[in-house]
């Protein structure tokens with residue numbers, strides 16, 4: 261693997277603001293959005309499309325009914341564990357993820373900011389009531405026994421389900437107001453991250469020594485803005501990922517290697533074992 265020594269030096273200096281993306285979870289079997297050349301594998305449904313028609317919500321929940329179960333069964337991989345080791349070793353000041361899979365916390369990381377929320381909950385657009393996804397899933401399955409249990413998993417807990425099966429889907433209603441506009445409690449495409457959340461991350465960038473991006477194409481501005489802020493403040497930035505990453509020509513270090521083995525090698529080089537995390 262090339263770049264491990266340089267990355268180890270970058271990490272050893274500590275004070276890191278770490279931003280992770282879908283690439284850190286692909287080794288857990290969860291697909292990312294972009295191919296290595298930066299083009300999209302799938303086009304996600306936007307918030308506006310989701311709200312516009314009942315048919316769109318039937319489509320979303322038909323696919324998510326199957327996709328979420330596979331997504332939910334995923335386990336943290338060695339990359340998540342290595343990052344928790346770096347944090348346990350005191351090298352990470354701030355950890356923010358664009359992922360909605362909860363795998364950092366399950367690998368032992370602490371104080372993770374989930375920039376785009378998590379698929380663990382759903383929320384009613386009409387009245388704001390939140391519900392655990394597990395309970396919602398039980399109702400979704402009970403109402404729709406026709407839906408398959410197996411399908412090809414896509415990014416974000418989406419799955420490839422036959423169009424004919426989407427049409428008859430009964431969307432579970434909000435437990436409080438009975439509206440059928442319950443959505444996953446994540447920032448969907450077409451929505452924005454709350455300004456106070458962005459502000460808190462920007463303050464963390466100001467406090468940090470350097471920014472480390474792990475497994476993100478940085479095509480989405482909600483993550484890329486932190487790299488831009490760091491560059492403006494003339495802080496060092498390192499990117500680790502297999503594919504093209506926005507801004508890579510402007511940063512100090514680019515490591516184009518798979519995250520699991522790379523982060524594990526960095527931890528080993530720093531002498532960080534599991535006991536420190």
Ligand SMILES: NC(=O)c1ccc[n+]([C@@H]2O[C@H](COP(=O)([O-])OP(=O)(O)OC[C@H]3O[C@@H](n4cnc5c(N)ncnc54)[C@H](O)[C@@H]3O)[C@@H](O)[C@H]2O)c1
Nearest residue numbers: 281282283292293294359360475476477501502503518519
């Ligand atoms: N796991 C999840 O929760 C999940 C999965 C897919 C998409 N999303 C959502 O979609 C958006 C996607 O943006 P993004 O930038 O995070 O993802 P992205 O798909 O745009 O980029 C992922 C990057 O990681 C690289 N990559 C894939 N596997 C890798 C590996 N093993 N080692 C190193 N690099 C690897 C890819 O080449 C790509 O450059 C996010 O906003 C997120 O909310 C979340």
Ligand SMILES: [Zn+2]
Nearest residue numbers: 384387434437
């Ligand atoms: Zn409601």
